[in-house]
Amino acid sequence: MSDYSIYVLEYAYSSQFPKSGVVYGAHNQGTIKLSYSYVLLKGRDRMIMVDVGYDNVDYAKELNDRFGVENWQDYAVVLGECGVRPEDVTDIIITHAHFDHMGGLARFPNAKVYLQEEELAKWIWIMSLDEKFQFLMGATDPSDIIKAVDLARQGRLISIRGACENALPGIDLHPAYDTHTAGSQYVVIRNDGKAASDDVWVLAGDLLYQFDNLEGQSPEDSAYIPVGLAYGSQTNLLLVTDEMVKRAEGDTTRVIPIHEERLKDRFPSRLSEKGLQIIELAVGDGQQSHVSA
Numbered sequence: 226m227s228d229y230s231i232y233v234l235e236y237a238y239s240s241q242f243p244k245s246g247v248v249y250g251a252h253n254q255g256t257i258k259l260s261y262s263y264v265l266l267k268g269r270d271r272m273i274m275v276d277v278g279y280d281n282v283d284y285a286k287e288l289n290d291r292f293g294v295e296n297w298q299d300y301a302v303v304l305g306e307c308g309v310r311p312e313d314v315t316d317i318i319i320t321h322a323h324f325d326h327m328g329g330l331a332r333f334p335n336a337k338v339y340l341q342e343e344e345l346a347k348w349i350w351i352m353s354l355d356e357k358f359q360f361l362m363g364a365t366d367p368s369d370i371i372k373a374v375d376l377a378r379q380g381r382l383i384s385i386r387g388a389c390e391n392a393l394p395g396i397d398l399h400p401a402y403d404t405h406t407a408g409s410q411y412v413v414i415r416n417d418g419k420a421a422s423d424d425v426w427v428l429a430g431d432l433l434y435q436f437d438n439l440e441g442q443s444p445e446d447s448a449y450i451p452v453g454l455a456y457g458s459q460t461n462l463l464l465v466t467d468e469m470v471k472r473a474e475g476d477t478t479r480v481i482p483i484h485e486e487r488l489k490d491r492f493p494s495r496l497s498e499k500g501l502q503i504i505e506l507a508v509g510d511g512q513q514s515h516v517s518a
């Protein structure tokens with residue numbers, strides 16, 4: 226019995242991303258393909274997204290080009306593969322405010338947005354710093370922060386303080402302070418709706434980029450490795466990685482790094498006409514697969 230269909234939808238990728246940017250300390254290990262994705266949760270009467278990518282215009286386009294991202298496709302095209310339009314989306318959970326996760330907010334006119342209070346407040350503080358601190362703004366579009374504040378003005382921002390159980394039915398939010406960003410959060414889906422669930426999925430945001438961060442670089446060396454880019458504590462990243470694994474009862478395949486290109490090999494998937502991956506983690510009761518006929 227699954228409440229939600231769960232899809233990781235690739236909307237762009239970088240075919241030659243430096244591995245050292247993904248796995249801490251992986252110097253001189255060349256490049257990897259990095260997926261840029263968001264997650265769609267199709268429920269009975271809600272259409273939820275976890276992160277919303279970015280609209281490839283203005284400063285986001287500059288960042289897109291700076292990071293060497295290719296084949297960006299618009300929301301109607303990517304979501305259309307699962308029969309969804311942007312205006313159908315009722316709720317958006319933002320894991321953190323980097324441009325490739327929060328940049329697309331304005332494209333979802335009917336959604337409420339869930340973001341950690343600490344994340345928004347700290348970005349406003351970082352924006353106020355001297356330009357010598359611009360490293361901290363490396364993956365942030367200031368206009369996204371303004372848009373989030375404006376959502377509060379419109380009554381569409383749900384500002385989350387710390388852990389929040391059942392933020393949406395069967396979905397819990399957990400903070401990861403001082404990790405990849407100041408107020409990142411990860412998402413736990415209890416897909417059978419039970420408090421002590423036997424069907425947990427953990428969406429890791431950028432607390433993990435790849436399986437390597439979670440499962441180590443080889444079966445013989447399965448120690449956690451922090452992501453290659455963190456604005457906070459590497460120690461906290463390792464601790465929250467362990468916390469996520471424990472919430473998944475030790476099953477690392479249930480902890481999902483959305484930048485991981487190899488998810489397509491681990492779960493049912495297909496390639497869209499545009500050359501982007503559609504990865505199906507779960508099919509909700511009474512719903513149809515969008516991956517197999």
Ligand SMILES: [Zn+2]
Pocket residue numbers: 321323364405431
């Ligand atoms: Zn990020």
